[in-house]
Amino acid sequence: MTDLCLDADVLVLGGGPAGAWAAIEAAAGGASVVLADKGYCGTSGAAASGGNNLWYLPEDAGVREAAMAERETAGGGLTDRGWMARVQDETYRQVNRLAGWGYRFPRDELGVERRSTLQGPEYMRRMRRRVQRSGVRVLDHHPALELLTDAGGLVAGAAGPRRQDGWGRWEVRAGATVLATGGCAFLSGAFGLNVDTGDGHLMAAELGAELSGMEFSSVYGMSPAYGNHTKGLMMRYARYHDEDGVPIPVESLGAARVRLARLVAAGRPVYARLDRAPPELRQAMRDSQPNYFLPLDKAGIDPFTTSYPVRFAYEGTVRGTGGLRITDAGCATSVPGLYAAGDVATRELITGAASGGGSFNGAWAISSGTWAGRAAAAFARRRRPVRHGLRANGQAGLRPDRGGGGLSGADVVRAVHEEILPLERNLFRTADGLRRSLDTLDALWKEAVGHLAGSDGRSALRAREAAALVAHGRWMYRAGLVREETRGMHLRDDRPDRDPRLRRRILVGGLDEVWTAFDPVAPVGAARDERRPA
Amino acid sequence: MIEVVSHGRCVACDVCVKVCPMDVFERGPDGIPVIARQSDCQTCFMCEAHCPVDALFVAPLSGPAPPGSPYTDEAGLAASGALGAYRRSIGWGGGRTPGSTADRNYLFTAGMAGQPGSRAPG
DSSP states (O other), rough: OHHHHHEEEEEEEOOSSSHHHHHHHHHHHTOOOOOOOOOOTTTTTHHHHEEEEEOOOSHHHHHHHHHHHHHHHTTTTTOBHHHHHHHHHHHOOOHHHHHTTOOOOOOOTSSSSSOSSOOOHHHHHHHHHHHHHTTTTTETTTTOEEEOTTTTOOOEEEEEEETTTTOOOOEEEEEEEEOOOOOTTTTTTTTEEEETOOOOHHHHHHHTTTEEEETOOOEEEEETTTTTTOGGGGGGOOOOOOOOOOOOSSSSSHHHHHHHHHHHHOOOOOOOEEEEEEEGGHHHHHHHHHHHHHHHHHHTTOOTTTTTEEEEEEEEHHHHHOEEEOOOOTTTTTSEEEEOGGGBBEEEEEEEOOOOOTTHHHHHHHHHHHHHHHHHHHHTEEETOOOOEEOOOTTTTTTTTTOOOBOOOHHHHHHHHHSOOOOHHHTTTTHHHHHHHHHHHHHHHHHHHHHOOOSSSHHHHHHHHHHHHHHHHHHHHHHHHOOOOBBBBBBEEOOOOOOOGSOOOEEOOOOSSOOOOOOOOOOOOOOOOOOOOO | OOEEEEETTTOOOOHHHHHOOTTEEEEEEOOOOOEOGGGOOOOHHHHHHHHHHHEEEEOSSSOOTTTTGGGGOOHHHHTOOOOTHHHHHHSSSSSSGGGGGOOOOOHTTTTSTTSSOOOOOO
């Protein structure tokens, strides 16, 4: 077992796209950069396994304006025009650079390169190479468990265990820290998402960070019932039926999500078959989404001709939109010295109450990563290096205040799953249901603070992840109680209408005491508040 | 979940140990990786994609394959071409063209989420 202690101008936590873009940009600004990933930069996170369509739009004012209007409507009016325009510009600029880094985009029948989509494994392999060529030091299998602060309370780096180096301790002291640790999918097992346990949010909340949009955390993806592969786009060609072969009509992908989920929640099996796919498009579908077809091919199912049973796999805030509140154009959080990029940050600014899955989260990772990396490098330049008297701030799951023992990470994960994974609790919400779950989760948090700990390196890591899951459940459901309406993905079965007075973003934070407030910053853009049944 | 490490094919490079984001493998005494923590596998297929010799098989199941399952039968998987199927489909490996060049997602996203164009038929 060996410990590792490094100094850097900028520390990036997380090696998915947001972290990679942040590291590249910080290094380009002259900063020395360390990137620490819980797993492996290149395979960790939602993008590497799944891939992204991108909100990559041509330089055409009309197209971009229409795209913003589409999001304002879909996102329930909680978006911000200024941020949407910035993301469109930055995504366009950065994706064009990616072409120069060796990513080979397809050409259409006119010979024009089409850059609005990225295949995950290839994208993240290229990004890893670019990160390394930028001179960034990459620490794979170095999960961050806690933030360090200096005597003035500024964030001064992070620390955690070295998972493939005998579980020694790593510590990086840095002038600025970028959180790019992904969203929180609660170890639900959804495709590639078990890395995303919300550790970054917990570390930030321990220093008082504010979160926003945590009620928008109820996205479930459809996957084959035996598996976890929640690729959604091809399902636009699906027809559905029940166990007797009776068709279940759905008007759109969005409508399918709710109607089919209600059936599944009631214990009714649902089957899908892609028999609406025109035969001449089927090879293109396979070429475009190999990881939709692979798990079906392996199971011997031809989805164009054979129906397969589906289930709903929970994707938490990864495909939801909630996360750390962003306080300026450089993606600063409300904690000094700490920046947030990608799914760890709220994506309400560009997608509001609607899922950010695919295009929007992909574009946000690129843009917010770039801005956070640039701002972090600038912050580090203005700050005297901090080397001594640092405080390690991890509490729940890491340093139980009544001594460890009696409560393991696995116990806590099981208890959280009972409140968070069932469709009837999390997708179809009611005030009573949310309150009941909160009673359980609040009590679990008290227990965790007192007793949750691991007995070795691996179980300690799981204990800390489990604490993050409890914290997330409480933020999500507390915010969900305040949003006494149905808007976007947030469905309140006891409040099926939209309430125009709630066209506000909701902030949440705190650990022992969870608080909520309306964001003093109002959404910016055209208001569309037509009432619509769920 | 990961079910097969082919001892016959494995060259003990341990790339899978390194790239698995969930740290499922351990390097065995002979250098051949061991599936040490199958229950941590998230069925993301990344190890399959990165294995240079198509020695790994990840079953499409979110839980372990039942005893006697074809997903654990290395000879059968090799014969059917299932070993290395993901690498073939994404165009990784010597002499192949990256699958990204055949990506036609733009056909399916046209007219959606603000993308220009009209929606594909179907």
